[in-house]
Structures are given as structure tokens and as C-alpha cells.
Amino acid sequence: MSKKTANDTASDLSDATPGQRGPADHERREQILSVADDLFKAHGFRKTSVTDIAREIGVSSAYLYRFFNSKQAIGEAVCARALSSMDNAIRAVAERDQPATQRLRDMLQTLLEEALRLFLRERRMHDIIVVSIENQWSVTEEHNRVVYETIEKIVADGRDSGEFERKTPLDEVCTAIRVTAAAYAHPVLLSRLGDPEEMETKLTAVTNLILRSLAP
């Protein structure tokens, strides 16, 4: 977050009365999540307290609780934010003016790269993932919808262009690719696929399998 934005937010907040939510509140939320994300990555989710986050920003913990009810709420919002950055990246691939085959390959590769960037640190899983699994956080619904719709757009385009077969029901094909795509983006699975080179070999094999299944 830029200096300017942080200053604006601070001056806006000095005037704010509880209950009033404006653009400044939105910016402050983003700042909290950005600082929390950095601290979670550096020290782990479990070892970071709300007090640590407040201290880093230069506000009180009580002030942070006006935005988030608990550390878990901050953790869930950090995860949702990371997933939405992944969503934007794959949406951009789906919109490209390229053959569907190429877009499907690139979309799966993007899922992999984003997952590695977001959730694995030095090939160890970010501990927020373990906590989210254990407590069954449900921040992935919107993300699942976007992944499904992205696959659906590319497969439908590939059917129109004659690149892909049309006999199997579209929703069955998209569901199967969606479930299979978990291999590229789920940190628990990724962390088991071996070193980066092995991971690449295995996932290229899966991509080729998916594309063979789509052959007309």
C-alpha cells in the first residue's frame, strides 16, 4: 500500500464515526489484509497475533477488531484475496484470442504457478492452509465457481471451433476437468508431487490426458 493511501486513510478515519463505512474503510481493510498476509508468510499464521498485525500498522488491536471479528476472520479474508488473484489470472487466459487447446494448457499452467506463488513457501505449505483444512474454512466457493466457468468457456469455445468432441454432455466434461484441476492448485497435493521438475512432468502428463479425452 502506498504512503499516500495510508495517509489518506488515517486522516479519513480521524473523522469517522462508528458505523460509517466509506472508501477509506475499504482501503484500511486492504491494508490490514496486506500486512497480515506478509506476516503470515514470514512467521506463519499460528505464530502471528492480532496484536502483531496492529503493531505493524501502527494502530491498536481494538481498532482492528472494528474491521475483523477475529484472527480467523482475517485469515479467511487473506485466503479469499489470494484466491481472487488466482481467479483474475485464469479469467485473463480464458479471454485470450487463441485456440481453446492452447488456452486450456495455459489455464492449467497458470493455476499451478499461482498456487505455488500463493501457498507454498520454499516447498513447504503455508500453515494457513493446514489451519483452513482443519477448521473447514469455506472461502473457496467463489473460487470454485470461477474455475468452473473458466473451464466451461474454454471447452465451449473448443466445441464451437471443432477442436473438441461434442458427444459427452458439456457439464460432465467440465465437472471432470474441474475435479482433475485440483491437482494443479491444491497445496496439499502439490507438496507431494516432488521437486519442481517432477511436478512439471507429472502435470504435463495430466494436461495431455485431459486434451486426449477432448479429442473429436
Added chain:
Amino acid sequence: MSKKTANDTASDLSDATPGQRGPADHERREQILSVADDLFKAHGFRKTSVTDIAREIGVSSAYLYRFFNSKQAIGEAVCARALSSMDNAIRAVAERDQPATQRLRDMLQTLLEEALRLFLRERRMHDIIVVSIENQWSVTEEHNRVVYETIEKIVADGRDSGEFERKTPLDEVCTAIRVTAAAYAHPVLLSRLGDPEEMETKLTAVTNLILRSLAP
């Protein structure tokens, strides 16, 4: 474990001197794992202590430590035992005298059924899975090998019989199916696939995708 075996084991052990390991020790190990498995399932891995396991068998904790160095060692052995029962089930399917297509379907279905039986309790993950992920237990190596070899046998048979295509390198095809098969057997992924009916629909779609990819 039968009454008879438990008695035999106890009497054998009264004669045993440290360092001597015979069939009785093997049986005692199995008894410990069986009791531990039941307690982990009933109360959770985290809430079960070595003392609880010893008390249930009617021996001292010190005695248990002659067989396993730590609760974690018991946990890892319980997981390995569960995976080996899964391995036996899929091996049996691969050996059947049936078309490869049918065996591949049945093998994947068996993976699913065994995973549900072993790792999910009332659709919640057994907490031993969370602990094993967090601590990166490596009990799955033998299991991964068996799953790969089972897939390889079925795919090779299907190539011989003309059911499956032969252009793609065999190891590439088997690697891709192996990675995809994680969707059927990984408790973290399974717990996200929805209710049993949804799970069935989604995994049938994946099985059909794999079979389409194998079409000659």
C-alpha cells in the same frame, strides 16, 4: 484380535527378554495398532495418549514404548496399515479376469470406497490426516508404488487387448492416471466434493474422462 492370540501373546511375552523379537512381538504390534486405530477413530488422534492405548490393552506405557518410540510412530504405523489394506483391495481388482476398462473403473471406485471407509468419519476427516499433512509424514511411498503398478498392469493389459490406445508412452499415461486418481483417495480433496451423491457424480465424470483419454 482374538482372545486366543491375546493370551498367547501375553504368555510369550512373560518369557521374552528385551531384544528378542518373534512372532509374538509381531502379534503384539498388530494388537497395539488395532487398539490405537479404534481409539484414534473414536476420540481423535490428538486426544488419544500413549497411556490411553496402554490402559485399553492392559499394559504399561513403558511396555508400549518397547514397540513404538512415540505416539507419532504409532500414528504413522496406523496410517501405513490402513493404506496397505487399500493396496490389497486394488491389487485384487487388477488381477481379475475382466476387460481392462471394467477393471480400471472398479479400481478407481475401490480407491474411493476404501478412502471413505478409512479416513472420513461422518464426512469429517479423521484428525490423523491433518496431523500427517502438517508434519509431512512419509508413510505413503509404498502405497504410491502399489497404486502406480496397479494402474500400469491394467493399462498394459488394455493395450494388449486393443481396448486402449498405444501411441502415448505407457509411463506418461500411467503417471497422469496416478495423479488424477488422488481425487478418489485423498481425504482432503474428498471432503470437498460434496454429499455422497455429488461425490459419485463427480468421480464418475472423472472416470469417464480417463477412459475417453484411453480410447484407441
